[in-house]
Amino acid sequence: xxxxxxxxxxxxxxxxxxxxxxxxxxxxxxxxxxxxxxxxxxxxxxxxxxxxxxxxxxxxxxxxxxxxxxxxxxxxxxxxxxxxxxxxxxxxxxxxxxxxxxxxxxxxxxxxxxxxxxxxxxxxxxxxxxxxxxxxxxxxxxxxxxxxxxxxxxxxxxxxxxxxxxxxxxxxxxxxxxxxxxxxxxxxxxxxxxxxxxxxxxxxxxxxxxxxxxxxxxxxxxxxxxxxxxxxxxxxxxxxxxxxxxxxxxxxxxxxxxxxxxxxxxxxxxxxxxxxx
Amino acid sequence: xxxxxxxxxxxxxxxxxxxxxxxxxxxxxxxxxxxxxxxxxxxxxxxxxxxxxxxxxxxxxxxxxxxxxxxxxxxxxxxxxxxxxxxxxxxxxxxxxxxxxxxxxxxxxxxxxxxxxxxxxxxxxxxxxxxxxxxxxxxxxxxxxxxxxxxxxxxxxxxxxxxxxxxxxxxxxxxxxxxxxxxxxxxxxxxxxxxxxxxxxxxxxxxxxxxxxxxxxxxxxxxxxxxxxxxxxxxxxxxxxxxxxxxxxxxxxxxxxxxxxxxxxxxxxxxxxxxxxxxxxxxxxxxxx
Numbered sequence: 215x216x217x218x219x220x221x222x223x224x225x226x227x228x229x230x231x232x233x234x235x236x237x238x239x240x241x242x243x244x245x246x247x248x249x250x251x252x253x254x255x256x257x258x259x260x261x262x263x264x265x266x267x268x269x270x271x272x273x274x275x276x277x278x279x280x281x282x283x284x285x286x287x288x289x290x291x292x293x294x295x296x297x298x299x300x301x302x303x304x305x306x307x308x309x310x311x312x313x314x315x316x317x318x319x320x321x322x323x324x325x326x327x328x329x330x331x332x333x334x335x336x337x338x339x340x341x342x343x344x345x346x347x348x349x350x351x352x353x354x355x356x357x358x359x360x361x362x363x364x365x366x367x368x369x370x371x372x373x374x375x376x377x378x379x380x381x382x383x384x385x386x387x388x389x390x391x392x393x394x395x396x397x398x399x400x401x402x403x404x405x406x407x408x409x410x411x412x413x414x415x416x417x418x419x420x421x422x423x424x425x426x427x428x429x430x431x432x433x434x435x436x437x438x439x440x441x442x443x444x445x446x447x448x449x450x451x452x453x454x455x456x457x458x459x460x461x462x463x464x465x466x467x468x469x470x471x472x473x474x475x476x477x478x479x480x481x482x483x484x485x486x487x488x489x490x491x
Numbered sequence: 492x493x494x495x496x497x498x499x500x501x502x503x504x505x506x507x508x509x510x511x512x513x514x515x516x517x518x519x520x521x522x523x524x525x526x527x528x529x530x531x532x533x534x535x536x537x538x539x540x541x542x543x544x545x546x547x548x549x550x551x552x553x554x555x556x557x558x559x560x561x562x563x564x565x566x567x568x569x570x571x572x573x574x575x576x577x578x579x580x581x582x583x584x585x586x587x588x589x590x591x592x593x594x595x596x597x598x599x600x601x602x603x604x605x606x607x608x609x610x611x612x613x614x615x616x617x618x619x620x621x622x623x624x625x626x627x628x629x630x631x632x633x634x635x636x637x638x639x640x641x642x643x644x645x646x647x648x649x650x651x652x653x654x655x656x657x658x659x660x661x662x663x664x665x666x667x668x669x670x671x672x673x674x675x676x677x678x679x680x681x682x683x684x685x686x687x688x689x690x691x692x693x694x695x696x697x698x699x700x701x702x703x704x705x706x707x708x709x710x711x712x713x714x715x716x717x718x719x720x721x722x723x724x725x726x727x728x729x730x731x732x733x734x735x736x737x738x739x740x741x742x743x744x745x746x747x748x749x750x751x752x753x754x755x756x757x758x759x760x761x762x763x764x765x766x767x768x769x770x771x772x773x774x775x776x777x778x779x780x
Binding site: 220300 | 513515516517518519520522523524526527529530531533534536537540548550551552553554574595598602603608610614615616617618619621622623624625626628629630651652655656665667709712713715716720729730733734736737744747748750751754755758759761762766769770773774
């Protein structure tokens with residue numbers, strides 16, 4: 215099918231091109247043609263303090279943000295799965311963060327997190343607490359980004375979990391009730407295991423998307439203050455488009471891609487072994 | 492006799508059960524508000540800020556709603572930036588990249604679903620893994636050589652790298668849901684592959700096409716990186732314009748909030764209108780595995 219060929223080309227061409235570039239010393243502003251230098255860029259990356267710190271930051275940010283989103287998302291789905299008045303309105307409102315423009319939302323959070331005029335600090339002060347520096351503080355910038363990402367993507371986990379809940383079989387619940395199981399036991403021993411295959415999909419997508427999160431961080435902090443919120447994606451962007459070191463930036467693209475691919479493959483393999491179907 | 496058979500005790504019990512249920516429903520609403528109030532508040536704050544005067548915006552004790560509402564920031568935004576033009580740019584790119592995505596993606600998804608091309612499905616998943624930046628450098632060079640730098644055509648092609656995999660991913664699920672007997676019957680009646688595709692499969696997956704189309708259009712509308720790096724004065728899209736408001740006007744939140752509101756407005760409207768399709772598209776493939 216020609217259509218399939220287009221897709222294969224769309225994916226493989228940039229990847230192979232980037233792979234080739236990563237083996238050169240190409241600098242965009244340098245008129246000298248790029249030379250093949252072998253794995254030098256990768257060796258530089260492995261000893262580049264700034265790259266390693268960016269990697270650690272990426273992993274921590276992703277781990278914390280996705281962890282929080284999964285827990286909150288399941289709780290939210292369980293809530294929205296109950297019958298209550300106004301439920302369909304609440305479900306509709308929950309959809310909005312998933313589709314809202316990330317850059318626009320990031321900028322609204324910049325306004326809300328402003329240390330002097332922002333609503334966040336106004337709220338803290340009203341409770342008698344000192345204001346925070348949010349995205350302008352070395353220690354508070356990553357938690358601030360976790361808040362924004364969690365706000366935007368918890369509803370996605372909720373939506374997937376809700377779809378899983380709506381296809382739950384009834385029998386296990388009926389027999390559990392006859393056996394006298396309480397609500398907590400039912401959730402822990404029946405609902406959650408039945409939900410695993412669905413949650414797996416949400417987890418996979420959230421991990422992939424958070425590991426390569428760009429728009430939100432770029433719009434809010436550009437990796438700052440200093441390099442306090444510089445993830446791999448942000449670092450390689452500035453390498454490529456501020457310093458024009460295309461060769462080195464390409465090696466980090468390949469590294470990030472391999473990392474995400476490896477995590478995705480391990481997850482998929484783990485799932486095939488442990489959850490049937 | 493009847494009243495004896497139905498002891499009052501049971502009636503009382505029933506009444507309390509209803510009260511219980513009512514309580515449960517109220518509790519459900521209350522707990523759901525814990526989640527939805529923060530969601531709504533961000534949108535509310537964005538809109539509220541866009542109607543506030545500068546004095547109210549920079550006040551350290553902000554009021555929830557504008558005390559002296561003004562539409563000045565909207566006028567300001569429309570007067571000082573070619574906002575309408577960039578709005579149109581975003582719209583053209585969104586429609587074009589979705590249309591092209593459907594044109595190429597539908598047959599591809601059909602082939603993957605029908606002949607169970609597992610590897611092809613994996614490739615589609617991999618497109619989601621490739622950092623978008625990997626596309627920038629090759630396209631930057633290619634655009635120069637083709638002479639299409641700073642054109643909506645280039646931005647459309649770039650957005651295709653987002654819309655196409657999304658459409659294929661969603662549509663595989665919908666095509667797999669079709670009963671194989673229908674297609675076999677069509678072939679027995681003498682339809683070739685393309686006839687079966689157009690006359691049998693396509694009409695049956697129309698809800699899926701709406702779902703995939705809406706989500707693709709939204710993801711194109713929201714895309715920032717491609718136009719930010721490779722777009723020029725002729726091919727800028729809205730998210731880039733909104734972002735530029737921040738860099739040039741530190742702490743001038745009025746136009747920023749107004750711009751963010753205008754960018755989100757069409758999407759919120761589309762979400763409310765196509766909600767059912769949207770949910771189907773977003774969850775497609777999740778439940779079936």
